[in-house]
Amino acid sequence: MELQEIQKIIFDYVRDTFEIGDDPDYTMDVNLFDYGFVDSVGATDIILFVEERFGVEITQKDIVKYPMNSVEEIAAVIAEKLG
Amino acid sequence: MLNSAVRMLDEAAARYGGRIAVADESGELTYSAYRAAARRIATALLRKGVAGRPVVVYLPKSARALCVFMGALYAGSPYAPVDAHAPVPRLEKIVESLRPGAIVTDAALAENLKGRDLHGAAVCLYDELAAAETDETAVDRATGGVIDTDPIYIMYTSGSTGTPKGVTIPHRGILDYAVWVTETFGFTEETVLANQAPFYFDNSTFDIYGTMKCGAKLVLTPESLFLFPLRLPEFLRENRITAIFWVPTVMINVANSGALEGVELPELRTVAFCGEVMPNTALNVWRRALPACTYANLYGPTEITDVCCYYVVDRPFADGEALPIGKACENMRVLILREDGAEAAAGEQGELCVLGSGVALGYWNAPDLTAKAFTANPLQRAYGERMYRTGDLAYRTAEGLIMFCGRRDSQIKLKGNRIELGEIETAAVCVEGVENAAAIFDSDKQEIVLFVETKAQLTLRRFNLELKKRIPSYMLPGRLVPMEHLPHTANDKIDRVRLKTML
Numbered sequence: 323m324e325l326q327e328i329q330k331i332i333f334d335y336v337r338d339t340f341e342i343g344d345d346p347d348y349t350m351d352v353n354l355f356d357y358g359f360v361d362s363v364g365a366t367d368i369i370l371f372v373e374e375r376f377g378v379e380i381t382q383k384d385i386v387k388y389p390m391n392s393v394e395e396i397a398a399v400i401a402e403k404l405g
Numbered sequence: 406m407l408n409s410a411v412r413m414l415d416e417a418a419a420r421y422g423g424r425i426a427v428a429d430e431s432g433e434l435t436y437s438a439y440r441a442a443a444r445r446i447a448t449a450l451l452r453k454g455v456a457g458r459p460v461v462v463y464l465p466k467s468a469r470a471l472c473v474f475m476g477a478l479y480a481g482s483p484y485a486p487v488d489a490h491a492p493v494p495r496l497e498k499i500v501e502s503l504r505p506g507a508i509v510t511d512a513a514l515a516e517n518l519k520g521r522d523l524h525g526a527a528v529c530l531y532d533e534l535a536a537a538e539t540d541e542t543a544v545d546r547a548t549g550g551v552i553d554t555d556p557i558y559i560m561y562t563s564g565s566t567g568t569p570k571g572v573t574i575p576h577r578g579i580l581d582y583a584v585w586v587t588e589t590f591g592f593t594e595e596t597v598l599a600n601q602a603p604f605y606f607d608n609s610t611f612d613i614y615g616t617m618k619c620g621a622k623l624v625l626t627p628e629s630l631f632l633f634p635l636r637l638p639e640f641l642r643e644n645r646i647t648a649i650f651w652v653p654t655v656m657i658n659v660a661n662s663g664a665l666e667g668v669e670l671p672e673l674r675t676v677a678f679c680g681e682v683m684p685n686t687a688l689n690v691w692r693r694a695l696p697a698c699t700y701a702n703l704y705g706p707t708e709i710t711d712v713c714c715y716y717v718v719d720r721p722f723a724d725g726e727a728l729p730i731g732k733a734c735e736n737m738r739v740l741i742l743r744e745d746g747a748e749a750a751a752g753e754q755g756e757l758c759v760l761g762s763g764v765a766l767g768y769w770n771a772p773d774l775t776a777k778a779f780t781a782n783p784l785q786r787a788y789g790e791r792m793y794r795t796g797d798l799a800y801r802t803a804e805g806l807i808m809f810c811g812r813r814d815s816q817i818k819l820k821g822n823r824i825e826l827g828e829i830e831t832a833a834v835c836v837e838g839v840e841n842a843a844a845i846f847d848s849d850k851q852e853i854v855l856f857v858e859t860k861a862q863l864t865l866r867r868f869n870l871e872l873k874k875r876i877p878s879y880m881l882p883g884r885l886v887p888m889e890h891l892p893h894t895a896n897d898k899i900d901r902v903r904l905k906t907m908l
Contacts, residue, residue: 345866347866347867355632356878357866357869358865358866358869358881358883362631362632362633362634362658362662363658363661363662365632365633365634365635366633366634366635366661366662366663366664369633369635369636370635380633380636381636381639382630382636382637382639382640382643385627385629385630385632385633385636386430386627386629386630386640389629390629390632390633391632
């Protein structure tokens with residue numbers, strides 16, 4: 323799967339799940355947590371979605387190793403896992 | 406006899422020198438290496454001429470920051486931990502109040518200090534301090550000159566006028582507290598504790614000194630894991646953690662994530678929490694998943710050496726029931742005083758007041774604020790007995806257990822952070838286009854609602870970007886209500902009662 327495709331799936335999921343709508347501040351590289359788009363309850367939703375949708379596992383070591391604060395960063399981790 | 410809290414590091418290095426003291430993302434540090442690094446830093450600080458003045462530690466949470474804390478103590482100075490993410494203007498206010506001898510930081514953060522008025526404090530880079538060669542005689546002399554009523558640290562908390570208050574704690578408070586922690590929870594050199602509290606938050610003293618006292622291992626949990634609570638239990642298991650002392654918000658997030666379903670953490674023994682009210686709904690999820698652990702509810706404002714009351718959960722609690730804060734820790738005394746200064750009867754609400762070795766020395770460079778909060782015990786007329794008035798309301802049950810009932814002023818607790826709503830209002834009126842502002846806490850939704858008098862079109866995210874330049878992220882409002890005019894009472898004050906009805 324292409325990186326851009328992964329990004330779009332996550333971008334759309336986050337926008338729809340957290341009812342972001344067409345907020346101009348919502349971009350691929352915005353910090354989802356700093357901007358308050360997502361809280362730690364939402365973070366759990368994202369992990370569970372990613373694991374099911376892409377069939378990858380996000381372990382505690384991944385979370386420590388990679389920054390996962392934006393759609394771009396989350397997509398990068400998935401792309402790496404998918405090889 | 407221990408005159409300084411850093412003597413606990415001497416003892417640990419002598420007894421447990423080869424054991425791991427601290428582990429963080431960059432590796433592990435033994436007690437011997439910890440002590441040696443701290444003494445090199447102390448030597449360098451003495452050469453910089455700190456001469457007992459406070460040392461600001463402006464570093465990300467790390468083993469290195471701990472080495473600087475201990476380095477300051479070896480140099481006979483108190484340390485002042487500050488948030489590495491804090492807005493620079495807030496940091497400037499702290500430096501102005503503190504007048505430190507040195508600010509220890511790294512190359513990246515030092516950029517924030519360029520061109521700022523640091524009131525003569527020397528900016529020191531960690532790497533340079535740590536490269537010094539220890540002058541054992543000079544360090545011994547500096548450490549030996551400390552007495553246990555000298556300040557060990559100054560921690561800045563939110564102040565209602567917008568200026569943070571520097572709570573100043575004596576060595577004796579920490580020396581006694583470390584003994585209490587290890588004895589109460591049975592910590593030994595086999596204990597492995599996973600830290601959560603930021604170092605500028607006094608709950609971290611439980612972790613730092615509770616482990617140091619007994620040669621235990623302190624694991625600095627990577628901050629990103631608290632954003633993703635689903636994976637926290639996995640971290641506890643892989644690191645063989647035996648004890649945690651976390652803020653209830655984190656425990657609630659872990660419980661809500663579902664991560665505790667079917668979890669096995671055979672190593673975990675102690676689960677302590679403090680900093681805000683722990684709802685039994687979340688606690689019961691933990692207790693059902695991990696029934697073998699000891700659960701303890703701790704209570705204490707920053708003005709006390711971390712904790713003054715505790716309750717070991719010894720029976721089942723229904724979901725809606727309130728958890729007691731229990732009884733006073735050993736060598737601490739808690740009084741519940743009525744408005745008229747008399748002691749409240751069982752069941753009667755009053756202000757929770759604290760006496761004992763853990764009480765702070767006062768607010769740094771703020772004698773008026775100190776005199777207001779730290780008073781003489783009105784029940785002790787034979788001599789002057791120092792007492793801290795917490796501003797918290799509480800009562801004692803017929804069984805003698807203390808129950809917490811909330812605040813008597815506008816201070817709130819959000820995700821364990823202590824916030825004066827006035828500090829948010831002061832920052833808000835500095836934003837362009839804002840005439841006036843009132844922050845109201847919505848306790849049902851657990852969010853701060855900011856009413857602003859403005860003619861400008863403001864959105865929450867844009868507004869918060871501006872606010873973030875002045876106040877820390879945890880103080881940001883969750884909702885913004887722009888108004889043409891804020892409602893006023895007859896005597897021309899903002900009508901907060903009316904605003905509350907508009908939530």
